[in-house]
Amino acid sequence: MLPETIIAVSDSVNLVEAAQQQEGGGAGWIMHHILDSKVMDFEPFFTIHLPEIHLFGLDISITKHTVFMWLVFIILVVIFNIVAKSYKKSFLPKGLSNMMEVLVVFVKDEIAKPTIGKGYEKFLPFLLTVFFFILVCNFVGLLPYGATATSNISVTATLAIISFIVIQAGGIIKNGPIGYFKGLMPSGLPLPLVPVIFVIEILGLFTKPFALAVRLFANMTAGHIVIIALLGLIFILQTYFVAPVSVAFALSIYLLEILVALIQAYIFTMLSSLFIGMAVHQEH
Amino acid sequence: MLYSGGEQSGSLLDVNPGLIFWTVVTFVLLLFVLKRMAWKPILDSLNERENFIKDSVERAETAKKEAEEILEQNKANLANAEEEAQKIIAQGREYAENLKSQILEDSKTEAKKMIEDATVEIERKNLEAFNNLKSEIAGIAVEAAEKIIRSNLDQEKQQKIVNDFIDDLSKN
Numbered sequence: 434m435l436p437e438t439i440i441a442v443s444d445s446v447n448l449v450e451a452a453q454q455q456e457g458g459g460a461g462w463i464m465h466h467i468l469d470s471k472v473m474d475f476e477p478f479f480t481i482h483l484p485e486i487h488l489f490g491l492d493i494s495i496t497k498h499t500v501f502m503w504l505v506f507i508i509l510v511v512i513f514n515i516v517a518k519s520y521k522k523s524f525l526p527k528g529l530s531n532m533m534e535v536l537v538v539f540v541k542d543e544i545a546k547p548t549i550g551k552g553y554e555k556f557l558p559f560l561l562t563v564f565f566f567i568l569v570c571n572f573v574g575l576l577p578y579g580a581t582a583t584s585n586i587s588v589t590a591t592l593a594i595i596s597f598i599v600i601q602a603g604g605i606i607k608n609g610p611i612g613y614f615k616g617l618m619p620s621g622l623p624l625p626l627v628p629v630i631f632v633i634e635i636l637g638l639f640t641k642p643f644a645l646a647v648r649l650f651a652n653m654t655a656g657h658i659v660i661i662a663l664l665g666l667i668f669i670l671q672t673y674f675v676a677p678v679s680v681a682f683a684l685s686i687y688l689l690e691i692l693v694a695l696i697q698a699y700i701f702t703m704l705s706s707l708f709i710g711m712a713v714h715q716e717h
Numbered sequence: 718m719l720y721s722g723g724e725q726s727g728s729l730l731d732v733n734p735g736l737i738f739w740t741v742v743t744f745v746l747l748l749f750v751l752k753r754m755a756w757k758p759i760l761d762s763l764n765e766r767e768n769f770i771k772d773s774v775e776r777a778e779t780a781k782k783e784a785e786e787i788l789e790q791n792k793a794n795l796a797n798a799e800e801e802a803q804k805i806i807a808q809g810r811e812y813a814e815n816l817k818s819q820i821l822e823d824s825k826t827e828a829k830k831m832i833e834d835a836t837v838e839i840e841r842k843n844l845e846a847f848n849n850l851k852s853e854i855a856g857i858a859v860e861a862a863e864k865i866i867r868s869n870l871d872q873e874k875q876q877k878i879v880n881d882f883i884d885d886l887s888k889n
Binding site for chain 1: 747765
């Protein structure tokens, strides 16, 4: 009897979903805004179908989030080209350079220097790139028609893996492979505990980037879902009276998102830097 | 449940290998481009500026110290000069004092000497006058004796002559 029951339940769920889709309801319309897609919607105007590429049996089609990452790439290259050139003219930055300098100096003096300490200069390019990449990705996602690449787990996981590689490489290069893994263990450990602690420490190495990836992804997704859900209330309830309330709430969440965009870029960079510092200077 | 109509499907946690590939490519490319193009010159000039400011502050510090030293020296020099001047003035005063007393002394001795000279001269003149007087008196006496002898005729006459002479003498 059990399979029949399951079929019945799944049928009814399907029915409900079909009905919701016909009405344009359900969670689908929210996910449509959050998920990656192979189409770029500029809705009342036009849509762009992005090319599909298959290489060695791998689907490496260009998606919306890829396009926005490239947009971020172009924005960053253009901005920092201008900034770098302005330093050739004079020591004293103005306007855009001044603003970027504040952020660069912040990453340098407030994030990298205190957490890594000696030899922090080697990791500075990575940390600066991560910081600005995530920051601009977050901000681009707040623009109309924009998509947040950092609200995609694939992107944040990749960034976290790159960060993981940098952390481990930094530690191994500084301390040597054997010294590095020896340094993971606290000194003065009783011998029977060594294998257990070793496994825990190795697990710990992997949970750090996992936490990085999930934190960034969840934070960037959540805000967008809340905004779209608040605005969606207008269409679900199908009344104009809810519009002022929805817009007011969505606006406040949007402002909060600006803060979150900055904070998440800071936290990702800060934690990466902290982990690099821990891997490089194991005595602490 | 998260299925939606249209082209895309899947949940929030679906991992898309294509997107991972593109993320790696984009990020690594971005890292290298920015490292070459931006981070190196920016960080270099930041360091340069930091050093420049540090140097400037240090230089200013040493300059200040030097200036203070010079000021101190000047003060000391001024004090020395003051002392010197006081000394010179004191010396001058002493010299003047000495000169004054010497001049006074000199003039006193001069005056004394002049008085002595004058006294001697007066004495000499007195003596001369006395001598002159003596010789004159002798001459007069001789003259009177001559007159007495010439009119040595009678007593009366003689008397008269002597009286006349005495009269004459007292008249002179």
